[in-house]
Amino acid sequence: MRIPLPLFIAVPLVMAFLLPMFGRKGKTAATVLANLVTVLLLVFAVASIGKSEVYEVGKWSIPLGINLVLDGLSSLLLLAISVVSAAAMLFSVRYMEQYTAKPKYLSLFLLMVVGMNGVVLSGDIFNLFVFLEIASLASYALVGFGCEHEELEASFKYMVLGTIASIFILFAVALIYGNTGTLNMAYISKAIQDSGLNAGLKFALALFIAGFGLKAALVPFHAWLPDAHPSAPAPISAMLSGILIKTLGVYALARVVFNIFGVSVSIGWLLIVLGLLSMVAGAFLAVGQWDLKRLMAYSSISQIGYVILGIGLGGLIIARAANSGYRQDNPDWAAWASLAVLGGLFHLVNHAVYKSLLFLTSGSVEMATGTRQLKQMGGLAEKLPFTRTTCTLASASIVGIPPFSGFWSKLILIIAAVQAQFYWIAAVIVFVSLCTLIMYLKVQRYVFLGELPENLQQAKENKGSMLVAMVFLACLCVLMGLLVLVPGLKQAILDPAVKVLTDGVRYSAVITEVL
Amino acid sequence: MPYALCFLLFMLGLYCAVVKKNMVKIVVGIMVMEYAVNLFLIMLGYRSGGTAPIIESSHLEESGQIAATFLSSSVDPLPQALVLTSIVISLGSLALMISICIRTYEKYGTFDITQIRRLKG
């Protein structure tokens, strides 16, 4: 059945506006309603797999009005957003009892989901900016939610850098409007293909890469992430690290660079270099950390580097293939490019699942022990059995041990790099996987193995909704490998997304012909 | 030429947000950057010798259509709508930033960001 696209935005928005009215007595009712909304969004997202639609809001025809576009990449990301937000909302039923003002937390959480859904569905570049701002403002407030010293400092740092990034993005949108005269993504793409890039548009592209790169925490712009992700409450860390940096950063960057401007050789190399820097710097900085969540935050930077590397590699191959000499020498270039982009996108979805599971388990550990420092923990394997199992599953997945999901995505990336004759990139991928192994062995040894300190003898497992959320994500970790192994699932879910990016600037023709 | 001055204002705001050590001055720098971008957006829609894009009864012809003289002389109203949205967004962002500054002052006792450095590494 066809779900009208605005429902993805309208349903959580209406609930987010209703929830602050509940007050202290209606806390349970508010929690139940919020969980119903996220489960409903999950049902909607699953029902929208494989469909593509262009929805004109208010019945104004484009380019006069704004439109919502659902294509393969959007439906893949909608699925990821709804899975992670359903799990995090279920986890926060029990976890957020430690904080006050729970209805306001739920309202901000739903506003963040609205913002992310809007970014993914938007077909108009200023609309993308508005929804990006909604999601960012909600996340700034959520990072500083428990108003302690460190959380306020982290929230201020995140907010200053995030606002500067948003202003860069707005400036770039203004430059695009000044040079092309329209705001609809399909029409901008057609205008840029017709007229070519002048100095204003090149500056706009640079501003976009800086702005979205800061939202995605690529390495020259990553300074906010190691402070913001540990200080947030655990379900918010899971949302931030799991999908916010991917939707606001990687998806928007891919949409703008691939579908609107068109990839060129220099942009492809820039993405590859940024990805490699992020991978290596994130891994090296993570190994020396002694704070559990800070280590996971640095490892997020490293894994996002993988995603950008895959997408950049695909883009470079497509850009080189514009030259007919390259096409004759390498007749399989289309297969190589789509394999690289498939690796990047599959790694994005995998990372969403297992990094949010890791942050949820770290929240469970923090709730049981009251600390985040690795040196003060130890031997929690008997006290927290479910947490230990799920954390081990997630760590095995992120390191890349078969048959868990992380192995398949890293294997696809390595095969793509070797096929395209970038052997040094494959070597760097393997090296960073070894560093990831080191850091997660450190987590396992210090948190779960070893001796139990005396003050932690009373630590108990927290049952209930937290457990359900963690087990749900752990099952997905195990089963996600089937997304590439079973051909039917791959064609339904992953291949349309890859096709959107490898089609590149034919996006505009697709949009105007669907209408 | 006015675009270059707008860009200069943007650079001034960026300098202030990056270099200054007082939290409130950083917030003021960010606000100056937002004003510069809003100004740039409005200037994009300008047409020299243009009139305000508000339709009055003298601009309507008998059949209810808009007169061609109005269409050829009015400035572009779309950037004005974009700037309205952008001003509302920056208002919300400013309110959040100032409230975090005030809360941080209550906790740490200072506005100086070199003193607020508990998160390291």
Next chain:
Amino acid sequence: MEQEQQNSSVVQKEEISNGVTGMTIIVKTVSNWVKVLIVLFGIYIILFGHLTPGGGFAGGVILASSYVLLMLAFGREFVEKDLPLALDSKLDCLGAFMFAMIAILGLVFGGVFFLNFIYQKYLPGQPLKLISAGTIPLSNIAIALKVGASLFLVIFVLSTFRRETPAKKSQISRIETDYTDKSVKSGDKSV
């Protein structure tokens, strides 16, 4: 005469800093008259938002500023009794909810989200008249309610600035003397 004025101005500052009485009787009387004009002007900007510049957001800011004037003239406790924060918070949610409902009613009645269903189906008014643009004046009213209520809430909450605990005061005075020392050395009079 100047001595008396100086005495009375010193008394004013103490009373204002205590937050007890607010400003003088002249300011209070005039602001009692002016607040009606401000609210009237705000409502005019909201209702004519589809014909003249302004609309929901600008009108909402003007309505909030009338309450800010009352806060400055009468003190915060008076305004707290007049418009309690709980009611204000609920008005703000109500305004946003009304706006979302107008959009969803477009989906229900017309089949397309945010459709201007009153204009298209029920009441296409004459152009340039007050009742003409369909759902746009209703959206303006909803937005004005939300913006006015939430701006007033923000300003009211930000004005409850708690004083520092004594343990921190020595730290503040040390930092302030650092700044004042530097500025005195550089010859700058105003800190």
